[in-house]
Amino acid sequence: MTTVQRPTLEAVARRAGVSRATVSRVVNGSTTVAEPIREAVRLAVAELGYVPNLAARSLVTQRTDSIALVLPEEATRVFSDDQVFPSIIRGVAQELEAADKQLVLMLAGSPAGHARVERYTTGRHVDGVVFASLHGADPLPAKLARLGIPVVCSGRLVGDVGVPYVDVDHVGGVTRAVRHLLDSGRRRIATIAGPQDMFAGVERLTGYREAVAAAGLPERVAFGDFTRESGAAAMRQLLDAHPDLDAVFAASDLMAHAAMRTLREAGRRVPDDVAMIGFDDIETAAYTDPPLTTVRQPILELGREAARQLLRMAAGEDVAPALVLPTELVVRASA
Amino acid sequence: MTTVQRPTLEAVARRAGVSRATVSRVVNGSTTVAEPIREAVRLAVAELGYVPNLAARSLVTQRTDSIALVLPEEATRVFSDDQVFPSIIRGVAQELEAADKQLVLMLAGSPAGHARVERYTTGRHVDGVVFASLHGADPLPAKLARLGIPVVCSGRLVGDVGVPYVDVDHVGGVTRAVRHLLDSGRRRIATIAGPQDMFAGVERLTGYREAVAAAGLPERVAFGDFTRESGAAAMRQLLDAHPDLDAVFAASDLMAHAAMRTLREAGRRVPDDVAMIGFDDIETAAYTDPPLTTVRQPILELGREAARQLLRMAAGEDVAPALVLPTELVVRASA
DNA sequence: TTGTAGGCGTTATCAA
DNA sequence: TTGATAACGCCTACAA
Numbered sequence: 001m002t003t004v005q006r007p008t009l010e011a012v013a014r015r016a017g018v019s020r021a022t023v024s025r026v027v028n029g030s031t032t033v034a035e036p037i038r039e040a041v042r043l044a045v046a047e048l049g050y051v052p053n054l055a056a057r058s059l060v061t062q063r064t065d066s067i068a069l070v071l072p073e074e075a076t077r078v079f080s081d082d083q084v085f086p087s088i089i090r091g092v093a094q095e096l097e098a099a100d101k102q103l104v105l106m107l108a109g110s111p112a113g114h115a116r117v118e119r120y121t122t123g124r125h126v127d128g129v130v131f132a133s134l135h136g137a138d139p140l141p142a143k144l145a146r147l148g149i150p151v152v153c154s155g156r157l158v159g160d161v162g163v164p165y166v167d168v169d170h171v172g173g174v175t176r177a178v179r180h181l182l183d184s185g186r187r188r189i190a191t192i193a194g195p196q197d198m199f200a201g202v203e204r205l206t207g208y209r210e211a212v213a214a215a216g217l218p219e220r221v222a223f224g225d226f227t228r229e230s231g232a233a234a235m236r237q238l239l240d241a242h243p244d245l246d247a248v249f250a251a252s253d254l255m256a257h258a259a260m261r262t263l264r265e266a267g268r269r270v271p272d273d274v275a276m277i278g279f280d281d282i283e284t285a286a287y288t289d290p291p292l293t294t295v296r297q298p299i300l301e302l303g304r305e306a307a308r309q310l311l312r313m314a315a316g317e318d319v320a321p322a323l324v325l326p327t328e329l330v331v332r333a334s335a
Numbered sequence: 336m337t338t339v340q341r342p343t344l345e346a347v348a349r350r351a352g353v354s355r356a357t358v359s360r361v362v363n364g365s366t367t368v369a370e371p372i373r374e375a376v377r378l379a380v381a382e383l384g385y386v387p388n389l390a391a392r393s394l395v396t397q398r399t400d401s402i403a404l405v406l407p408e409e410a411t412r413v414f415s416d417d418q419v420f421p422s423i424i425r426g427v428a429q430e431l432e433a434a435d436k437q438l439v440l441m442l443a444g445s446p447a448g449h450a451r452v453e454r455y456t457t458g459r460h461v462d463g464v465v466f467a468s469l470h471g472a473d474p475l476p477a478k479l480a481r482l483g484i485p486v487v488c489s490g491r492l493v494g495d496v497g498v499p500y501v502d503v504d505h506v507g508g509v510t511r512a513v514r515h516l517l518d519s520g521r522r523r524i525a526t527i528a529g530p531q532d533m534f535a536g537v538e539r540l541t542g543y544r545e546a547v548a549a550a551g552l553p554e555r556v557a558f559g560d561f562t563r564e565s566g567a568a569a570m571r572q573l574l575d576a577h578p579d580l581d582a583v584f585a586a587s588d589l590m591a592h593a594a595m596r597t598l599r600e601a602g603r604r605v606p607d608d609v610a611m612i613g614f615d616d617i618e619t620a621a622y623t624d625p626p627l628t629t630v631r632q633p634i635l636e637l638g639r640e641a642a643r644q645l646l647r648m649a650a651g652e653d654v655a656p657a658l659v660l661p662t663e664l665v666v667r668a669s670a
Numbered sequence: 671t672t673g674t675a676g677g678c679g680t681t682a683t684c685a686a
Numbered sequence: 687t688t689g690a691t692a693a694c695g696c697c698t699a700c701a702a
Contacts, residue, residue, distance in 0.1 A: 006482065008695055019673045024697060032671060051482065054458035055394040056695035060678045064390075066455065078421075086413075093442055102451050105440035107428060116437050120401065123389035124341075147341065147386065343679055354689045359681060367687060391679035395694045 007048040016044035027052060058124075066102035067092075067310060068126040070117055070140075073133055074109030077227075083282045084299055088132050088154055091303020099311050101127070114140070122147055128314045130154060130306045136197040137161075150313035154306040156199040156322070164313070166305045166323040170200060173295035173327030174207025177249050177277045180293070180329060182215055186247035186275055190220035192234040192259060194251035201226070204251040204279060220245060224255045231255025235262040246274055247335065253278035253285045253294055260288065260334065275335035290333035297327050342383040351379035362387060393459075401437035402427075402645060403461040405452055405475075408468055409444030412562075418617045419634055423467050423489055426638020434646050436462070449475070457482055463649045465489060465641045471532040472496075485648035489641040491534040491657070499648070501640045501658040505535060508630035508662030509542025512584050512612045515628070515664060517550055521582035521610055525555035527569040527594060529586035536561075539586040539614060555580060559590045566590025570597040581609055582670065588613035588620045588629055595623060595669065610670035625668035632662050 009027075013020045018037060025033050026041040027050075033041075044050070058064045069092050071078050071085060078085045089105065096103045104126055108117040118140055121129050128150035131141050134157055142161045144151045153165040181189050191208040194201030205221070212219050222237040224230030231250060235258070238245060250256035256278030260270050268274045270290060278285060281296035302325055309319045344362075348355045353372060360368050361376040362385075368376075379385070393399045404427050406413050406420060413420045424440065431438045439461055443452040453475055456464050463485035466476050469492055477496045479486045488500040516524050526543040529536030540556070547554050557572040559565030566585060570593065573580060585591035591613030595605050603609045605625060613620060616631035637660055644654045 009697095010695080020696080021673060021675095021698080022671090025672090028697085034671065037672085049482070051457040051459075053394070053695050054455070054460050055390045055399070056678090057458075057697075058678095059388070059390040059394055059680090059695080060697045062678080064460075066460075089442075097445065097448060100447070100451065102455050103442065105442075107424075107438065107440075110432065112435070113432060116435065120389070120437050122386040123392075124386075125389050125399075125401075147384070344681095345679080355680085356682085356689060356691095357687090360688090363681085369687065372688085388679050391694090392681075393694095394679080394696090395681045397694085 006053075007050045008053070009050075012041065012044045012048055012050045015048060016040045062124075064125060064127050065100070066104050066126050067096055067307070067314075068104045068106055068117075068121055068129045070106050070108060070121070070129055070131050071133055072108045072114060072117075072131070072135060072138060074107070077109070078107060083284075084280060085133065087299035088303040088306075091300040091305075092130055092154075092307040093303075094300075095304045095307035095311065099307075101311070118143075121149065124149075128152075128310045130303075130310055132303075132306075133198070134158075135195075150310055152306045152310045152313070152319075154302055158197065158199050158202065162321075164309060164319050164321050164323075166302055166309060166325070167199070168297040168299075168302060168325045169327050170203035171207035171210070173279065173297065173329065174204050174249065175211050176327075176329040177279075177293075177295050178208060178211035178215075180331065181247045181249070181275055181277065181335060182211075184275065184335070187217060188220070188242065188245045189217060189247040189249065190222070190238045190242055190245045192231055192238070192248060192250040192255050193221055193223045194255075195225045196223070201251060208249055224251070226252040226254060228254045228258040231258035232262045235259035236266075239263075239266055239268075247276070248274060249277045249279075251279050253280040253282045253292060256292055256294065256334075257284070257288050260290075260292070271333065271335050277329075277335045281330050285330075286332065288334070293332045293335040294330055295327050296330045298325050301325055341388075342385045343388070344385075347376065347379045347383055347385045350383060351375045397459075399460060399462055400435070401439050401461050402431055402642070402649075403439045403441055403452075403456055403464045405441050405443060405456070405464055405466050406468055407443045407449060407452075407466070407470060407473060409442070412444070413442060418619075419615060420468065422634035423638035423641075426635040426640075427465055427489075427642040428638075429635075430639045430642035430646065434642075436646070453478075456484065459484075463487075463645045465638075465645055467638075467641075468533070469493075470530075485645055487641045487645045487648065487654075489637055493532065493534050493537065497656075499644060499654050499656050499658075501637055501644060501660070502534070503632040503634075503637060503660045504662045505538035506542035506545070508614065508632065508664065509539050509584065510546050511662075511664040512614075512628075512630050513543060513546035513550075515666065516582045516584070516610055516612065516670060517546075519610065519670065522552060523555070523577065523580045524552060524582040524584065525557070525573045525577055525580045527566055527573070527583060527585040527590050528556055528558050529590075530560045531558070536586060543584055559586070561587040561589060563589045563593040566593035567597045570594035571601075574598075574601055574603075582611070583609060584612045584614075586614050588615040588617045588627060591627055591629065591669075592619070592623050595625075595627070606668065606670050612664075612670045616665050620665075621667065623669070628667045628670040629665050630662050631665045633660050636660055 132154040193205040222234035278294035285292040467489040528540040557569035613629035620627040
């Protein structure tokens with residue numbers, strides 16, 4: 001490849017008949033440069049097509065003005081019709097946009113990808129990192145924090161690792177959901193739980209367990225991983241094990257959606273025979289048949305808060321170790 | 336923020352009692368270092384928690400081992416339930432994964448975002464750039480190419496700018512779709528066209544126009560922007576202007592989906608009264624009611640090819656100026 | 671207001 | 687095989 005030799009500050013300086021320092025000042029918008037000189041430099045920059053080398057700059061400034069959002073997931077998963085990731089991304093993007101920082105999105109589904117992300121982030125390619133959807137006890141956030149790199153997790157980590165996080169009130173939302181089912185007379189309430197290597201999965205199950213226990217009812221649990229397919233499978237398991245169930249709380253809307261379909265295929269009417277409540281309030285929840293009653297979590301806001309916290313940290317400010325946003329029960333027709 | 340002072344090569348060298356050069360060799364896996372020394376260096380690296388500074392490295396190597404995928408779209412749009420972008424992302428991600436390059440995803444919906452992306456890419460933060468979903472005559476690809484930065488566009492640009500691209504055979508696919516409608520006896524065939532500032536939008540309309548003209552039929556056109564809402568609106572327009580239509584080719588599955596719903600609301604049966612064909616073959620196309628007949632485009636493959644081309648360019652090889660992948664008519668129940 | 675000069679942390683070219 | 691030493695391109699005291 002015949003990489004065009006790119007002009008440097010030095011070249012621009014020669015062209016404009018000034019020193020490197022002056023060019024640097026003009027390029028970076030310093031006001032202490034006389035107008036004629038400034039103009040001459042601008043001209044030289046334009047003529048030569050000069051573009052600053054960011055590596056050189058960040059080597060000395062110790063900043064890159066870009067922030068990474070790391071999703072330790074396969075691309076397939078991130079961009080499914082689950083709108084959770086997209087919303088987080090949008091939220092983060094909005095805040096960074098306002099701060100004029102570049103968002104760098106990194107997927108890390110595979111071990112190799114994870115290693116690459118580690119190299120990239122620890123190598124100071126970014127000024128800070130937002131993690132979302134962490135599984136298990138991923139050591140990377142803590143590692144980065146130890147290296148002095150600002151880190152915020154969107155969604156609390158399993159096991160407290162001392163990294164600031166933002167999350168939503170899972171238990172509160174689930175509690176309201178189960179109470180709603182109880183209020184409408186349901187007594188044989190099952191749950192389709194989420195993956196237990198994620199905090200959201202654990203918490204939503206905890207919420208369910210506590211709520212049914214408080215009502216003196218037995219628990220009926222099947223597990224999924226937040227996806228549609230897993231929801232359908234879990235629903236079939238529940239029907240097999242507890243054919244008499246009259247309500248289901250699913251830990252994600254996708255699972256709830258698939259479960260409703262499975263119920264219909266099994267000849268059960270929703271909500272007449274079995275009530276269904278989901279979690280997330282994704283866009284399609286309003287368009288399912290019947291429209292899905294669900295626990296809304298402010299995902300966009302979660303992303304925005306995560307980004308805000310990170311920007312504060314990067315600016316050297318202290319931030320709260322935890323920020324928990326409220327959830328809300330949205331009652332539609334399915335329960 | 337108490338940014339921990341990070342150890343440098345120098346520090347490791349002192350600790351291990353060798354020179355910087357030797358540490359560099361060990362870190363980069365050179366084989367010309369004696370085993371005991373290698374071991375001592377490894378120990379020092381571990382003890383100090385040394386991580387190479389990527390900015391310093393790329394300043395001298397002129398490489399970053401990362402590739403940008405730029406989507407000049409709002410995050411909202413990119414992550415809608417349209418699976419087109421996600422598939423491109425996945426395709427690119429797969430190839431880069433195999434090449435052990437870091438994927439850096441950048442959204443650039445706003446003008447400010449666009450400017451940021453320009454700074455970032457021209458500033459040599461990445462070794463190459465894949466563009467997808469370009470609107471109008473975006474000058475950035477050509478600009479990067481002039482700077483000697485490898486660029487590939489996924490989806491051809493409006494107006495030939497001399498940047499290598501990969502795309503699918505829009506016209507061929509649409510032609511087969513219209514022919515299918517003709518073969519099944521439809522004669523009053525309308526189209527919901529895509530945005531005319533995108534090559535895909537233009538080409539699919541061209542394909543429709545040529546096909547109906549070749550059959551001696553008049554054209555009936557309404558415009559959308561590939562989204563559901565725009566599809567519904569366009570369908571209403573078409574029904575108003577041409578209440579006798581008996582078939583519609585929509586330039587995207589999302590528009591086709593919404594149009595079918597609109598038709599049903601207007602009392603038309605699909606396909607009995609009006610046949611519908613979409614474009615894309617997104618996942619939900621198989622689950623619409625009725626299942627959607629559509630033109631499948633190999634989007635994942637498109638992303639992979641784009642990435643492959645880029646990697647070749649970055650490696651200094653020559654690549655074909657254009658690569659066009661075939662499309663295919665998938666016949667389901669809607670037409 | 672402008673220029674000089676040193677240094678940011680690596681890699682790479684030489685000698686040794 | 688190892689070690690000086692010179693870039694890489696930029697910013698920024700400090701001096702003029």
